[in-house]
Amino acid sequence: MGVADGMAINCSDLQAVGGTRLIAIRKWLATDVVAFDDTNHDITSILEVAAPAEWGVYESRIESSSLTVSATNEGKFFTTYDCTVSWFIPGFTAAQFKDLHSFEGGDCLMVMVIDNNDNTSGTTNPSAAFASNKVIGVSNTLENQDSAVRTQQYCTLRSIEGGTGAAFSDEIGVTVTVGCMMYETPRNYAGTIALGATGLTLETTA
Amino acid sequence: MAITNGINIGCSDLQAAGGIRNILIRTWESGDTVTYVNTATSHSISSLAGTWFNYEFKNELPSLTVTAAKENGSTSYECALSFMMPEMDVSKAAALQSLMDTCMMVIAVGNNGKNYVLGVSQKYSNEKAEVRNQTYASMTGAEGASGAAYNDDNGWTVTMGCKQWEAPRLYTGDITLYSGTSTSTTT
Numbered sequence: 547m548g549v550a551d552g553m554a555i556n557c558s559d560l561q562a563v564g565g566t567r568l569i570a571i572r573k574w575l576a577t578d579v580v581a582f583d584d585t586n587h588d589i590t591s592i593l594e595v596a597a598p599a600e601w602g603v604y605e606s607r608i609e610s611s612s613l614t615v616s617a618t619n620e621g622k623f624f625t626t627y628d629c630t631v632s633w634f635i636p637g638f639t640a641a642q643f644k645d646l647h648s649f650e651g652g653d654c655l656m657v658m659v660i661d662n663n664d665n666t667s668g669t670t671n672p673s674a675a676f677a678s679n680k681v682i683g684v685s686n687t688l689e690n691q692d693s694a695v696r697t698q699q700y701c702t703l704r705s706i707e708g709g710t711g712a713a714f715s716d717e718i719g720v721t722v723t724v725g726c727m728m729y730e731t732p733r734n735y736a737g738t739i740a741l742g743a744t745g746l747t748l749e750t751t752a
Numbered sequence: 753m754a755i756t757n758g759i760n761i762g763c764s765d766l767q768a769a770g771g772i773r774n775i776l777i778r779t780w781e782s783g784d785t786v787t788y789v790n791t792a793t794s795h796s797i798s799s800l801a802g803t804w805f806n807y808e809f810k811n812e813l814p815s816l817t818v819t820a821a822k823e824n825g826s827t828s829y830e831c832a833l834s835f836m837m838p839e840m841d842v843s844k845a846a847a848l849q850s851l852m853d854t855c856m857m858v859i860a861v862g863n864n865g866k867n868y869v870l871g872v873s874q875k876y877s878n879e880k881a882e883v884r885n886q887t888y889a890s891m892t893g894a895e896g897a898s899g900a901a902y903n904d905d906n907g908w909t910v911t912m913g914c915k916q917w918e919a920p921r922l923y924t925g926d927i928t929l930y931s932g933t934s935t936s937t938t939t
Contacts (some may be wrong), residue, residue: 561825567876608876608886662876667825670874670918671790745880 561667566611568660568676568741569633570601570748571701571724573653574683580694581752582686588736589681591752592656598749601658603741607719610634613659613680615732629682629732630704630725631657638710638718646706646722654700656683657724658735658750676739676748680732687730701726757792772814774861774929775835776804776936777912779854780871782883788874789924797869799925804859804936806929807847809835810907816860816868818920829916831870832892833860838907840896848894848908855888858912859923859938867923873916889914 578599581591592599611633619625635642649655658681664673683701690696701724708720738751787799814835820827837844857871871889878884892913898906923938931937 563826564824605878605884667827669790670788670795672874672877672879741879743880745878745884 558666563662563667564612565609565662566606566613566631566633566659567662567664567672568658568748569604569606569611569631570658570660571604571655572599572601573655574695574700576693576695578695580684582733583736584686586734586736587731588734589684591737592681592684592735592750593752598740598751601748601750603746603748604633604635604722605746606633607636610721613661613682613732617731624688624729627728627731628725629701629728630723631659631682631701632721632723634708634717634719634721636717636719638708638720642720646720649703649706649722649724652702654683654695655702655724656681657701657726658739658748660739676741677734677736679735679739681735682728682732683726684733685728685730686733687728699726699728768864769862771812771863772809772816772833772835772860773863774859774936775807775809775814775833776859776861776927776938777807777851777856777889778802778804779856780883780885780888782881784882786872786874786882788921790874794924795919796922796924797872799939800857800869800872800923801939802937803932804938806934806936807835807837807910810838810905813909814860816862816870816920820919826917829919830913831889831916831920832911832913833858833870834893834909834911836905836907836909838905840898840906840908844908848891848910851891851910851912856890856912858889858914859927861927861929867927869921869923870912871914871916872921873914873918875917887914887916 577595579593583590613631616628617625658679660676660679663678664675685699704723704725706720706722710718740749742748786797789796789798816833819830860868873887889912893911895909926939929936
């Protein structure tokens with residue numbers, strides 16, 4: 547590992563913007579095939595057998611969604627990374643609750659968070675690339691060595707909090723939090739990401 | 753985005769008149785298509801076909817203000833357009849009602865002939881459905897006043913505002929003002 551390499555901070559790093567651009571979620575399937583690149587610490591492909599893996603894209607109120615990573619080390623040879631993604635869904639509608647209900651079955655999930663840093667902050671045209679991303683719920687440290695789907699570091703629904711508010715001007719909606727415990731930093735997805743025509747689906751390929 | 757161009761100030765820039773000449777407002781509609789122009793010399797919208805409603809006002813009172821602030825790598829632009837509708841009557845009240853709970857876009861035509869667009873921006877827009885763009889304009893305030901003295905103003909002062917992450921663009925397509933009784937069209 548490259549401790550001796552050091553780390554530079556450039557102007558572009560200082561111009562990085564916060565928040566998320568897209569949050570994509572999918573259920574782990576027994577037939578999922580994940581290819582890890584441990585040299586670059588990324589994921590080169592997530593496929594359903596050999597076909598593109600399908601993800602759902604969850605929109606949120608602008609500037610309300612975030613990924614947090616909290617690492618702790620207790621003197622062991624591994625470090626624990628608690629990763630959470632939360633986002634606010636305004637509306638409190640029946641259709642939203644129906645969709646949220648699909649999270650409540652204890653599903654094993656993977657989440658991809660694409661942030662806003664594929665373009666410099668002065669560029670307004672959305673980037674065609676989705677390279678500035680992080681995947682949580684998919685890891686290759688302390689993994690199941692037979693099948694990626696049995697690696698017990700998947701994401702689950704952690705909480706849904708919110709309500710109607712009381713005053714007419716209060717916010718009405720829920721904040722959804724999905725998280726996982728991993729033993730490595732979240733990886734970048736280095737394969738191809740294609741956003742669907744509706745903006746509500748995406749596919750990953752190699 | 754690196755700096756690639758400077759700017760000159762010519763005589764015509766110095767002659768630019770202040771104030772707003774026309775205010776056009778419409779609700780974002782499903783299927784709206786916006787063509788953005790991003791070059792070193794133009795930050796604009798070249799087409800956005802639609803029908804707009806004209807909001808007239810008392811002259812020399814409307815104004816557009818833009819306040820930009822940078823935090824970390826993100827620069828936000830708070831835009832506010834205020835105008836005064838004289839006489840608080842039933843039609844003005846109805847106009848206010850229609851502005852309350854809808855996601856809008858605004859064109860403010862300046863007395864310098866420039867068309868400033870609020871509520872239509874590309875930065876952080878929804879990438880597949882522009883109608884789900886969350887940087888739309890809203891009616892952020894309205895103040896009604898009857899006045900006290902006979903020569904006081906009686907009317908509503910309306911403020912339309914939006915927060916976006918790019919400077920307001922100018923509309924460079926065609927605007928047909930008063931194509932209808934109280935409507936205009938852009939092509």
